Amino acid sequence: MSLRWLEAVLPLGIIAGFLCVMGNTQYFIHKAAHGRPKHVGNDVWDVAMERRDKKMMEMLASPSSSSS
Numbered sequence: 813m814s815l816r817w818l819e820a821v822l823p824l825g826i827i828a829g830f831l832c833v834m835g836n837t838q839y840f841i842h843k844a845a846h847g848r849p850k851h852v853g854n855d856v857w858d859v860a861m862e863r864r865d866k867k868m869m870e871m872l873a874s875p876s877s878s879s880s
Contacts, residue, residue, distance in 0.1 A: 842850045851858070 839849065
């Protein structure tokens with residue numbers, strides 16, 4: 813009678829385990845597809861700033877023909 817709490821622990825453990833498996837599966841699939849982990853809370857503004865920064869870094873890295 814004192815181990816009655818064990819009845820609830822087993823299903824909760826199974827549910828928690830499957831939630832962890834699903835989250836890790838999403839993480840590894842996204843990382844394999846995009847080459848980096850997913851950014852949590854990344855909205856349209858953040859994506860635009862990443863594109864802008866990438867474009868600016870490419871412009872700085874390329875040799876410019878206008879400067880003499």
